[in-house]
Amino acid sequence: MSVARSWSGLARTIQPSTVQCRATRPRTRTPVAARQQPSLATRKIHQQASRTAQLAAAGPDEVASSNPALSFPCLDAHESRSASLSKRSLSGPEPSYTSGHTLNFHSRQPILLDWGGILPEFDIAYETWGTLNHDKSNAILLHTGLSASSHAHSTESNTKSGWWEKFIGPAKPLDTNKYFVICTNVIGGCYGSTGPSSIDPANGERYATRFPILTMEDMVRAQFRLLDNLGIQKLYASVGSSMGGMQSLAAGTLFADRVRRIVSISGCARSHPYSIAMRHTQRQVLMMDPNWARGFYYDGVPPHGGMKLAREIATVTYRSGPEWEMRFGRRRADPSRPPALCPDFLIETYLDHAGEKWCLEYDPNSLLYVSKAMDLFDLGQKHRERIKKLRSANSGKLQAYLDGNTIKTDSSSDVCSLTLPDKPYEEKEQPAEFNASAVEADGGEPPADLVAGLEPLANTPALVLGVASDILFPAWQQHEIATTLRRTGNKNVTHIELGEEKSLFGHDTFLLDLEHVGGAVKSFLG
Incomplete structure (x- = not known):
């Protein structure tokens, strides 16, 4: 409930001009009398096509929609945070990631x-x-x-x-x-x-x-x-x-x-592959955030959106399904409201809060490097x-x-020439004796x-x-x-x-x- 209230507050801080993105056109109409009167069948087809065109091109005040547009307080909150961080980046350094005296x-x-x-x-x-x-x-x-x-x-x-x-x-x-x-x-x-x-x-x-x-x-x-x-x-x-x-x-x-x-x-x-895969997805959503800027974001807006999503993915792996069944079940944050595409179920609001709370507490590049070190462990x-x-x-x-002496960086070295495979991975049939792990279930060697x-x-x-x-x-x-x-x-x-x-x-x-x-x-x- 507190998360929902915070979204409402953040949404109110957004100026209408920042969220209105539908173009409008002049309200001019061709007089009916000036049109050639078509046959009944042609008129029905024409009216249907005209209605479709109106719905596609008209502004919100021109033609009423069959259903009201959904609101997206989660996106409003993201845009609001980006705006505030943009102002801060112009006036001072990026968020400090250190925490207390050491x-x-x-x-x-x-x-x-x-x-x-x-x-x-x-x-x-x-x-x-x-x-x-x-x-x-x-x-x-x-x-x-x-x-x-x-x-x-x-x-x-x-x-x-x-x-x-x-x-x-x-x-x-x-x-x-x-x-x-x-x-x-x-x-x-x-x-x-x-x-x-x-x-x-x-x-x-x-x-x-x-x-x-x-x-x-x-x-x-x-x-x-x-x-x-x-x-x-x-x-x-x-x-x-x-x-x-x-x-x-x-x-x-x-x-x-x-x-x-x-x-x-x-x-x-x-x-092992599962944990590598989960960390990979976290890195990918972070690196796809435009604000990540290939790691050179320190003088601008940090990739807080990507960090938030990465943390939500990580949080899913930190707890168990049975525990969440007991804590959240299928309860919604506010059952009196209709369903929404933004966080709606209690488990969704929990994940959203976890990501929002953490996204500026840890350096995104550190997440990339340290998690990759975990993947490389063998x-x-x-x-x-x-x-x-x-x-x-x-x-x-x-x-x-x-x-x-100074070491010159060789940009053509193997460390800098990683390329993606020419062909995507294709599933191959596993041999009959294939085992997922030698010791996972059967106590093997x-x-x-x-x-x-x-x-x-x-x-x-x-x-x-x-x-x-x-x-x-x-x-x-x-x-x-x-x-x-x-x-x-x-x-x-x-x-x-x-x-x-x-x-x-x-x-x-x-x-x-x-x-x-x-x-x-x-x-x-x-």
């Missing part, structure tokens, strides 16, 4: 990224809770989801509740009486760490889509630069959920000798070997920076390539937790992680799956279920 680590040393990009220097925004002990052995690195900041819990300098507020603190799952908890904003993000909205030191301009492609491993390497700066040689634990669950596994494979134990909640060891041995060779081939770039890729975790205690109602990272993907770890010879793997009788919150369970998710984490950490 600590900052600035690395003056360049970092080579997996796909050949280089950041000459970078910032990592981070926050901490608890006290680092004398031998610096009680540190826990907490990894975030796609759009989260480092603000996992309130601090003295930022008293706003964090995204894992109930999970961090004395006697909580991440017990600050025992542990020193560190949470960072990933590189590529927009909450204080270096990302597309940051200034490129080479030319003093924003990176925009000149920012290099990232991977989960790139983000983790940057985080370990921070740990080096803090003098932390070995983590008590690497903990993460969703994208953070992927990073937690990456941290264990990249720095096996520096991570004592890992926690991966609602994550995966490699991205801890299989073949992929890791390919990236290792690629990094070796590009190591000269890093040395050139260290030597103070994980791929040998993935087992080889996770070998570095063979001696690392691990907690792997999944949720049956999760459609974005289905529970079989956590089962795949646990089974693969066990096949490496790991004897200390704890696998927990929360059935629908325990949680209907879908992927968002890790944010909400203090009893089952938090309880499992607390028990595992000891």
Whole structure:
């Protein structure tokens, strides 16, 4: 109801001249007496054609329609926001995406990224809770989801509740009486760490889509630069959920000798087609927004429409159908009004509100880069070997920076020459023995390539937790992680799956279920 009222208010702010788009024509008519009188049959045909022409060309005041035109308060709201943002872009900078005070680590040393990009220097925004002990052995690195900041819990300098507020603190799952908890904003993000909205030191301009492609491993390497700066040689634990669950596994494979134990909640060891497809659609609706301007929108109107739609698509994947059945059912926001093409059902108004609330809180380019990094995630041995060779081939770039030389950008290189396939994809008949996943339903063996890729975790205690109602990272993907770890010879793997009788919150369970998710984490950490 409040959303509907806000639409009405926004609609009233639109001037009539901005929404009237029907052309009118003079009201002149040819006198009937001057016309030649046709036959009865011809007259009927003529009258029908004339009526059709009148309806097609006449203005709203000239010929009455069979039905009144629909109103579109959702589009009115979009146009109103574009207008207000346009005025703001003329008078000052684009919306600020940072959120509250953080600590900052600035690395003056360049970092080579997996796909050949280089950041000459970078910032990592981070926050901490608890006290680092004398031998610096009680540190826990907490990894975030796609759009989260480092603000996992309130601090003295930022008293706003964090995204894992109930999970961090004395006697909580991440017990600050025992542990020193560190949470960072990933590189590529927009909450204080270096990302597309940051200034490129080479030319003093924003990176925009000149920012290099990232991977989960790139983000983790940057985080370990921070740990080096803090003098932390070995983590008590690497903990993460969703994208953070992927990073937690990456941290264990990249720095096996520096991570004592890992926690991966609602994550995966490699991205699978469904989640890739959902992130693809989010990126596409964002990139198709004319205001995106191929990433160079920072001096104009940001692509808030595309961001709103992207968030609505994402929100669909974060919860479960059974939960929404209970929360919304088929109820409409206002049953006394006729149906509308704008948000009408309660579930529609919920999604609309979620998108509207978020569309200016996160940098659109960061969404593109970080979500693509999730798609690229693959801890299989073949992929890791390919990236290792690629990094070796590009190591000269890093040395050139260290030597103070300038690297010239080759516009004809492979990184800049992506083309769409000449022929569209065609469905092919799958062989009879085709299985959607080796471990999804029948408890089969994980791929040998993935087992080889996770070998570095063979001696690392691990907690792997999944949720049956999760459609974005289905529970079989956590089962795949646990089974693969066990096949490496790991004897200390704890696998927990929360059935629908325990949680209907879908992927968002890790944010909400203090009893089952938090309880499992607390028990595992000891």
